[in-house]
Amino acid sequence: MSLQNVTLHVPPKDKLSGRLDVLMMVSGFLLALFVGMHMVFVGSVIISPKLMNALAWFFEELYLVQIGGPVILLVMVGHFILGARKMPFRQKEYVAFRAHSKMMHHTDTTLWLVQVATAIIILVMASIHIYTMLDTLPITAAKSAARIQHGNWMPFYIVLLAAAAIHIVIGLYRIGVKFAVVTRENRPKARKFMVYLLVAAAVISFLTHIRLSLLTI
Amino acid sequence: MSRRLHIEIFRYNPLDPDSVPHMQSFYVNEYDSMTLFIALNIIREEQDPSVQFDFCCRAGICGSCGMVINGRPGLACHTQTRDLPEHIVLHPLPVFKLIGDLSVDTGTWFRAVGKKIEAWVHSDDTAFDVRAEEARMENALAEQIFELDRCVECGCCIAACGTARMREDFLGAATINRVARFYIDPRDERSDDDYYDVIGNDQGVFGCMGLLGCEDVCPKKIPLQDQLGIMRRMLALNSVKGILPKGILDKMKHKGCCHEKH
Ligand code: HEM
Ligand code: SF4
Ligand code: SF4
Ligand code: FES
Numbered sequence: 049m050s051l052q053n054v055t056l057h058v059p060p061k062d063k064l065s066g067r068l069d070v071l072m073m074v075s076g077f078l079l080a081l082f083v084g085m086h087m088v089f090v091g092s093v094i095i096s097p098k099l100m101n102a103l104a105w106f107f108e109e110l111y112l113v114q115i116g117g118p119v120i121l122l123v124m125v126g127h128f129i130l131g132a133r134k135m136p137f138r139q140k141e142y143v144a145f146r147a148h149s150k151m152m153h154h155t156d157t158t159l160w161l162v163q164v165a166t167a168i169i170i171l172v173m174a175s176i177h178i179y180t181m182l183d184t185l186p187i188t189a190a191k192s193a194a195r196i197q198h199g200n201w202m203p204f205y206i207v208l209l210a211a212a213a214i215h216i217v218i219g220l221y222r223i224g225v226k227f228a229v230v231t232r233e234n235r236p237k238a239r240k241f242m243v244y245l246l247v248a249a250a251v252i253s254f255l256t257h258i259r260l261s262l263l264t265i
Numbered sequence: 266m267s268r269r270l271h272i273e274i275f276r277y278n279p280l281d282p283d284s285v286p287h288m289q290s291f292y293v294n295e296y297d298s299m300t301l302f303i304a305l306n307i308i309r310e311e312q313d314p315s316v317q318f319d320f321c322c323r324a325g326i327c328g329s330c331g332m333v334i335n336g337r338p339g340l341a342c343h344t345q346t347r348d349l350p351e352h353i354v355l356h357p358l359p360v361f362k363l364i365g366d367l368s369v370d371t372g373t374w375f376r377a378v379g380k381k382i383e384a385w386v387h388s389d390d391t392a393f394d395v396r397a398e399e400a401r402m403e404n405a406l407a408e409q410i411f412e413l414d415r416c417v418e419c420g421c422c423i424a425a426c427g428t429a430r431m432r433e434d435f436l437g438a439a440t441i442n443r444v445a446r447f448y449i450d451p452r453d454e455r456s457d458d459d460y461y462d463v464i465g466n467d468q469g470v471f472g473c474m475g476l477l478g479c480e481d482v483c484p485k486k487i488p489l490q491d492q493l494g495i496m497r498r499m500l501a502l503n504s505v506k507g508i509l510p511k512g513i514l515d516k517m518k519h520k521g522c523c524h525e526k527h
Contacts, residue, residue, distance in 0.1 A: 144430045
């Protein structure tokens with residue numbers, strides 16, 4: 049027992065800190081997994097709009113969208129709250145961290161500020177996005193194409209996509225570091241892998257967007 | 266071609282009410298294999314005897330000469346000027362109490378965290394028998410412990426840590442590495458739960474955000490990243506004991522992990 053924490057009462061032996069840490073990692077990992085699968089799902093339109101429609105029909109018949117959608121939203125908000133415990137919301141903390149990242153010119157340190165910023169962007173934009181999707185069920189390739197071509201949703205998606213991809217890539221790397229999967233030895237390799245992942249996500253999404261904007265509705 | 270180094274030093278004496286923090290420029294002719302420590306001594310001897318900075322061993326052993334060198338914490342005696350640009354900017358280490366100019370008090374800080382983590386071998390003293398032969402230890406294990414014990418408490422990893430700068434109560438990488446040192450020591454009888462009580466919180470392993478500033482500046486190349494990861498995983502798994510099946514926990518715990526009680 050740390051002597052500094054002993055006061056007049058018996059200190060509680062609880063494992064909350066560790067559990068919250070595990071929860072943050074698990075929720076982040078699940079969200080990353082979801083976004084990866086989601087990207088493949090929407091990307092199926094590259095192969096054929098019919099495939100995307102069929103997948104959408106399948107997920108909706110099973111009520112995966114109707115139930116899964118709100119669940120994802122909840123997990124996302126939960127993950128945000130867990131992460132927010134570390135965010136520099138207090139002015140003193142923010143000023144200290146900014147001064148620090150300026151002083152260090154250290155990529156991993158700077159990326160943390162990027163992660164904080166993208167987290168807030170995703171929280172707002174993904175909420176809007178999920179609401180819109182669930183509000184206009186069923187999902188069809190034609191509707192998605194219409195949103196891109198006439199609905200001016202393109203800039204919205206580009207920002208959300210960039211934020212999500214960057215946040216996830218940094219997040220996965222960080223989980224690896226925190227739990228000794230990314231070690232001193234394989235760290236350069238892990239960083240390279242993350243860059244490839246980012247490029248792959250960008251390419252798939254770029255093709256998806258091209259396909260959706262060229263689709264005749 | 267020897268260069269003429271432009272060394273900018275942070276000047277401030279907290280004890281002098283008239284002193285205001287400012288930067289002061291000095292110029293020194295560089296020579297072969299000059300270290301920053303030598304350059305600073307030339308400045309103090311030939312140009313301004315009032316410049317305050319710490320040194321003792323000038324060989325990277327005592328850990329006194331930590332300072333911020335062009336934005337990165339490092340040891341002045343361990344840094345050769347030829348690895349630096351012509352313009353060198355020196356600041357005292359943040360986080361620690363400033364004594365004056367480049368000199369900070371790392372001792373008080375390290376003593377405080379050492380007390381918090383109870384940085385000594387916890388064993389049953391009453392069972393100690395003076396006449397018995399000293400307990401033996403495998404050479405490999407002794408070397409492992411020594412590897413972690415090499416930390417010179419220079420404070421560079423603390424000053425390079427964004428978390429430590431934001432939150433005053435964060436223990437920092439050197440401290441967690443120190444706990445890891447006792448964790449692998451078979452003479453220390455503390456259990457996983459005991460270690461959890463010491464660093465299983467946001468001041469300890471769970472406060473670390475994995476920014477790896479510590480790892481990238483440590484002049485002694487202590488395996489900070491790996492130790493932070495191993496200790497965090499051990500304590501994270503400890504916290505969900507009883508929630509996840511024991512078989513899975515054990516498997517995850519031993520994956521790529523050198524921390525076994527021998
Ligand atoms: C379960 C809820 C979700 C459903 C049903 C869903 C469905 C869809 C659909 C059908 C599209 C195609 C574009 C359109 O129709 O306008 C799309 C695009 C997109 N969604 Fe989601 N989505 C969900 C959750 C999320 C979340 C949580 C994120 C971010 C973390 C996200 C990020 C994106 C992005 C970035 C795009 C653009 C895709 C691209 O350009 O490749 N979505 N989503
Ligand atoms: S771990 Fe390295 S940087 Fe940190 S105090 Fe020890 S020697 Fe210095
Ligand atoms: S890895 Fe952890 S201890 Fe090291 S600098 Fe980052 S937050 Fe600090
Ligand atoms: S003078 Fe001892 S470490 Fe630099």
